[in-house]
Amino acid sequence: MSSSTTQRRRGDTRQRIQDVALELFVEQGYEKTSLREIAERLEVTKAALYYHFKTKEDIIVSVFEDLTRPIDELIAWAEAQPPTLETKREVLRRYSESMGAGASLFRFMQENQATMRELTIGETMKDWMSQLVELLRTQDGPLTDQVRCVSALFTLHAGMMYLQHVDGDPEETRLAALEVATDLITQAHHAA
Amino acid sequence: MSSSTTQRRRGDTRQRIQDVALELFVEQGYEKTSLREIAERLEVTKAALYYHFKTKEDIIVSVFEDLTRPIDELIAWAEAQPPTLETKREVLRRYSESMGAGASLFRFMQENQATMRELTIGETMKDWMSQLVELLRTQDGPLTDQVRCVSALFTLHAGMMYLQHVDGDPEETRLAALEVATDLITQAHHAA
Amino acid sequence: MSSSTTQRRRGDTRQRIQDVALELFVEQGYEKTSLREIAERLEVTKAALYYHFKTKEDIIVSVFEDLTRPIDELIAWAEAQPPTLETKREVLRRYSESMGAGASLFRFMQENQATMRELTIGETMKDWMSQLVELLRTQDGPLTDQVRCVSALFTLHAGMMYLQHVDGDPEETRLAALEVATDLITQAHHAA
Amino acid sequence: MSSSTTQRRRGDTRQRIQDVALELFVEQGYEKTSLREIAERLEVTKAALYYHFKTKEDIIVSVFEDLTRPIDELIAWAEAQPPTLETKREVLRRYSESMGAGASLFRFMQENQATMRELTIGETMKDWMSQLVELLRTQDGPLTDQVRCVSALFTLHAGMMYLQHVDGDPEETRLAALEVATDLITQAHHAA
DNA sequence: GATGAATGAGAGTTCATTCAT
């Protein structure tokens, strides 16, 4: 009995809401996903969502808080390191890994930037994009090298979003993207 | 009298709707922009919008049709050329230029991908992304080189979106991005 | 040239509006038919309709005026006759004939009574129904006979509306309905 | 306190919507009745209607489902009987009775046929009209007799709709109509 | 004899949110 679906669901409703919400947000975008839809898919009422979360925005904020912790930690760690090339490589390596884990969250971010901007988390996200760029870029180097640093970041994103279905193995693709990104950052570093 | 605001506006309402709509869509996203808002900013009624466009989607579709023509032409041209490195460089050069012109449209596309996917134009857009990648990528080369081609495209986008406010002169930034992109494609080409 | 479609249409726009309007009103009902639809089918603008008719209601009123004249005349004629059985038979005969001619109008009336009631013509129509009943019914006869008179009228209607597609020849059906109606009225008459 | 208006209304809102809706639909027709009107008369918001019914059409469908059950049962019963004259008489008798009960629904049907046709229930209704005719009519008899069967049905309708205000007692009128209808069917039966 | 452009009113519908139970 304790393993019946109903039983297993006891107590983890909050988690299930987050899961289903992210799923739908990724599928359809934030605004086009209604609380009714989320509730229906969970077979609970809308009011139940409000027991667990104060607002719709709260749901997505909570998902972000859980899934972006690795990035926050990465940034914190990197800021404590000396700005060597090796550090930068490690940043890319770990960032790429995080993306593998929270892939759908990243996809959501990528595809819903307009929405994010209005949400409080928008700032958060923009913040770490800037911080990451700051960590990677060769200060005071030529403009092209600064572009390379940003491009390295975007290459990782592109690797996740646009190359996944093109080729076979997702992991292989991720590694290829990481290699290209590392390459870019290395070029930028040597030029300086 | 013939130069009064009302007079000057005669006959260009359709154009003005497109302009204001794009402006707001870029600012706030497609779904968060209501027809009421557009109408109010134009000082006409909602019904007037419906005189000129059949639906809300129609408005954005028409804006796209006007502003993406350069890209369509670019693709058509490139497909008729031999797939040399020089052709590829020219593609990037012209693509970068188009983005300078229709900058806000590109920003809209970038930031509203989730929305676009549901819209009919979503397909169109995805189509030309694929076609561009196809034109640029070194067929049958190593995976990393394929990544480089996609990355080149994304570098141009990144140059437009994320580096504009960072540095001073937008045009200079655009050119730097173009240089990096060209670099990437050249590497990919030589390796093959 | 004078026989080109455009040429032939000159001057009979008013008539064409009436035709198309009736056609659509019958097909879809009065409220569900919009002036846009009528205009589109005629390949003119809505404003053109307003050149010929003051309001939407005006269109249908004008159609009625044209097509119900035979009925008005029938009533006028009947009122001048002695109320013999033969007169009554003649009334049914001519009413049945009118229905054959203005069939679609009758169908419209039958199917849009709720609408008619709000329209000014609603009264008109109700009026002649009462007048016809008055002409047919055997005053002061038993209730059943009064029912028979109304029923005779309805039989004609039923013959037009519900039996048309059931059997082959519409004309044959009409005549059968007329026969039954005449029968009913005869019974009612003899009883008195 | 527990008998205050607000209290009493708890839980029967759905029913109240159906009642008020039918009332207004009968009064004004389906299309001319807006949800705003229904809501206002109930002193709730439009949104409350949508809590109980998915669409406007849904409201009327639900009313139909409730009120046409007697007819469905009548048809089912009749189909199980031998097609004797006595059965047919019983069908008319019970049909006439049903009409007394759901009188307003019948009036609505009669006066909004154009609307019904577009609604899903239109088919339902047409179906039972055909089934009733099928049950009553003397197969392979002369055309006039078939007309008589349909006419019998219409006589009942006419008795309800057009004779109610003419004479005093509605019940008396209904019985008179039933008598005439039975007469018609008997004639048709004997001829065969 | 007709059009192009617009309006005001209102339709049906959906949303995030609330609150007593």
Add this chain to the structure above:
DNA sequence: AATGAATGAACTCTCATTCAT
């Protein structure tokens, strides 16, 4: 921990109608 019932605000869209040209 969750529901049933409801709200208010907003939405996209359609309609009959007007009027200068």
